[in-house]
Amino acid sequence: MRTKRSVVGWMSAAIAALAVAGATGMVSAQDTIKVGHYGSMTGKEATFGQSTDNGIKLAVEEFNAAGGFNGRKVEVITYDTKGESSEAGKAVTRLVTSDKVIAVLGEVASTLSLAGGAVCQEKGVPMISPSSTNPAVTRGRDYVFRVCFIDPFQGLVVAKFAHENLKAKKVAVLYDQAQTYSKGLRDEFKKHFTAMGGTISGDEAYSSGDQDFSAQLGKIRSGAPDAIFVPGYYTEAGNIALQARKLGIKVPLLGGDGWDSEQLAKIGGEAIEGCYYSNHYAPDQKGELVEAFVKKYQSKFGATPDGLAALGYDAANILFDAMKRSKSLGGKDLRDAIAATKDFKAVTGTITLDKNRDAQKSAVVVEMKGGKPVYAATVEPTKK
Amino acid sequence: MNEPGRPESPGEGADSHETRHGGRPARVFTGPGVPDPGLFSRVAPLLPHLVASARYHLPPVLELFLQTLLNGLAVGSLYALIALGYTMVYGILKFINFAHSDVFVLGAWVSYEVTRIAGWGGPDHPAPWWAGILVLIIAMFTCAIVGFTIERGAYKPLRRAPRLNVLITAIGVSLLLQNLGQLDFIFGTRPQGMPTLLPDRVLAEIGGHPAVVGPDGVVIANEVAPVLVRLVDVVGSATALLLMFVLDRLVFKTKMGRAMRAVSYNPGTAALMGIPVDRIISITFVIGATLAAAAGFLYSQKYSGLNQPAAPVWVLLGLKAFVAAVVGGIGNIRGAMLGGILIGLLEFFGATYIGPELKDVYVFGLLILVLLFRPGGILGSAAVEKV
Structure with a gap:
């Protein structure tokens, strides 16, 4: 019984503390x-x-x-x-x-x-x-x-970069099926890259929070792509890079702005070096x-x-x-x-x-060099 | 991070591999890796056939099969290590310790913190060969203390309370650990990269083919990278199997193991026989936590990108280990080992041959099947509920 009462006491103390904190918050913000x-x-x-x-x-x-x-x-x-x-x-x-x-x-x-x-x-x-x-x-x-x-533009930016700057002919895609963002980028990339004459040599999916990508990378490996497009977020991108290198895949990985975090290099380390992603700006831009x-x-x-x-x-x-x-x-x-x-x-x-309440602006592509994103190219929006 | 156990010397690892493949104009990437091949260089003379990173040719079908098998076994042995903690606690206290997967996370993150504080990792600060062993011991020790504290602080006061109370407390402890871990001065909310501390190098390359370059230097067919058998995975699985073997001996061949089994069979009678029940329960928790810590460390070696302490991926891993315990027969130690490896293999074979999109479905599908047709688990016996 003693234990029970003391728990109740603790809880009421905690509730009281919360109430006081809330009240002071309200007064100062009027x-x-x-x-x-x-x-x-x-x-x-x-x-x-x-x-x-x-x-x-x-x-x-x-x-x-x-x-x-x-x-x-x-x-x-x-x-x-x-x-x-x-x-x-x-x-x-x-x-x-x-x-x-x-x-x-x-x-x-x-x-x-x-x-x-x-x-x-x-x-x-x-x-x-x-x-x-x-x-x-x-x-x-x-x-x-x-x-x-928006994604259609970002997908175009990466496709254009892969095609023109990297001269890639075959690109495999590994996307996050649980994220609207990732699926959107993948669709747009596939559309634009194939329209430019490229081939998609593999199209694999994972779910946010997955830690093992060996099955997907194993399949991508046998397609022998020139690059792998990973339109996910930085945690998975870092892990995918690590596992790809562990499996012996050496081609660069490409990504979107979901890669943009200083943790990308902390997770990926050497494995992420020489990979590219499209972004909103580069800190070393003039x-x-x-x-x-x-x-x-x-x-x-x-x-x-x-x-x-x-x-x-x-x-x-x-x-x-x-x-x-x-x-x-x-x-x-x-x-x-x-x-x-x-x-x-x-x-x-x-x-x-614009009339869709979206911003019309340019994108940059950055390369991971020495653990930092470095400006690589600017891609302007296409006028319709 | 540098290439594991691959010094600049020719004829080893990536360099030779690159020259052998030759001709590809792409940049050379080096993989993640281990600072120092120290331990390996000592062991190397014992492995004359594996040292040269032997290259085998297999039909592509077998290549994929082999890769899947190796991955399944590696991850399955980790599931098994975690499952042991669930099953041992269930065997003795008849409740599911939901905080167990958080102890596993703690093991992984303590390993990371120790490595970070020691400053190991990266080409400039190679870790000594004993780093992995030291980190493993510190992680196990920390988790043992936490496991003991959890049992004494949260579960022991509820020993006579209904089982549901303990179960809910376990969920509370789990949430507490998850959220404490996210505090900036503990582990923080950011994912981190864990350096590889176990000896690593490529033991064998299987299949694949080099790039085909035409006479004018144009690449006709890209290189297909071979399947790599890595030492770090082998050492990881071997450590897991060794720990399981030790536990098995401990439970079935020692006096303490007999006491544990007695408490599991009937705590009341065990107490009458002079067995210190509370101490045995504490020991069980400590052993479970230690194994979870080992699994956490080995996991951080296999998957260097550590998700932040409250990430859903950890919860899912814990759940799969729990499924492994149930599939093998909850309360049965050998069942947990079998279940873990079975779940690992099922997951990876499903992902490779059916599709990675439904990876979790295979695991939980098996759970449903087992519960329908063999509710006691594969090695368990269907318990008759005493009224």
Whole structure:
């Protein structure tokens, strides 16, 4: 009996502590403008959420230091999605209904942005995804925007790079069947690469969180490709590179922006050297905005910003720009102002939001060299 | 990381392999690897036939079969090691220790942390030959302490409580370990790369064919990489099998093993016979945790990219090991070993010959079949529930 009572005591103490913490949080945040961010702060894609959050925080700090919005400061409320769609829906609902944010930033993974976007659309709160590249994210949802390019373009970029720069004729694909993003990239890559006269020598699938890829790589091996396209996320990409090299496969691996994390080199080590991926920007790229951003980010967080940090920064800045132009901070006015974004000079390129609420901009391809992504090529969007 | 056990000397490993294949204009990649071939260079003279990274030719059908078999056995032996912990605890306490898979994760991550702190890995800091053994011992020791603490702190106070309470507590302990592991000052939320500490090199190359280059230097057919038999996989599986053998002897040939079996058979009677039941239970937990730690270390050697401590992949691995214990007959130690290897083989053969998309389906499908047709497991006996 004694044990039982002490457990109850502990629990009530914990609940009381939580309540106090919650109450103090509410008091301090009254006269600020609240902006929500939902991202994978923990979980398998933790670096995505953390980088994005750092980028957003940097933008907010600058905005507040420059006087904020008519003297009112902006406050970011970040909720963790753990990289799970069910958590994304919950986080956005909480941001919109209980925290009453004026706009939502996030997510990185397309599958999660689809879940969060549904809530924003229903509640009429604008959402800007920094880096969800699947086309479906903004389709039919006039409150959902993005500041990155979309998968069809990214698939084209990698196909073009493989064909023109690597002179590859046969490419095998190993994609994540559990991620909308990965499937989208694979489809677009296959379409464009075969249209350029290339062959797909293998098409294998895995599921997020798999640790063993030997069966798939074994089949790819016998197809003898010139390169392997792995449109997944960095954890799996690093593991796939390691296992491919262990199996004796020496050709370069190609990827999309899902590879963009400093952990890629930490996991993949030597195995990932000489592999390429398409990205939103390269930290060693020339340009005033990029250089200034990299410098500020490094001094604040002590790390080189990845593409996701840059996009988080851009997404927040586009929102602030729209706030200044908007008639009010109400959902509809703000939405209209964001939609009118044109030729906005951002770190990841000059952004114009098109009628599908997608950003029209260029992509870069980077190569892994000495454990760091190094600028290799720029691919411009094709004018239709 | 450098190429495992492949110094720059010609006639060994990647270099010779590259020249033999020759002609391919692509860049040369070096694989992941072991810092130092120290241990190997001592053992090498004993393996005269394997040293030269012998090349065998087999029909492609057999190549694929062999590769699958090796992978299945390697992963199966790890499942077996983890399954032993589930089955031993079930045998004695009749509950499923859901925190067991987290002890396995702890083993893998402690191995990583020790290696990181020691600064091993990378071409500049090769690990000494004893690094693997030391890391393994530290991981086992840490997990033994954690296993003991879990048992004393969370399960022992509930010894007389209904079994459901203990089960729910186990889930709680599992969540606690997962989330503690994610704290920045423990393991953090980022996946990491684990350097290979076990001796590694290519023991044999099977099949494959070099690139075919036409007279004008144009590649007609690309190289097909051969199947590689690596020392690290062999050492990993051998260590797992050795530990299982030791456990088997321990349980069936020693006085303590007899005590464990007695407690499993009937704790009340065992206590009347003068067996210190609580101590035996603690020992069981410690042994289970130690084996899980070993599995964690060996896993980190096979799959160098360590997922973060709460990643779903760990939960799934733990579940598969649990399935292995059930398939073999829960509570039966030899059943757990058999089940583990069976599950590993099933998973890899299914993935290769049917399709990797449904990898998990084969494992859990087998569980359903076993539960339908032989509920006690392959080596277990269907227990009659006493009313």
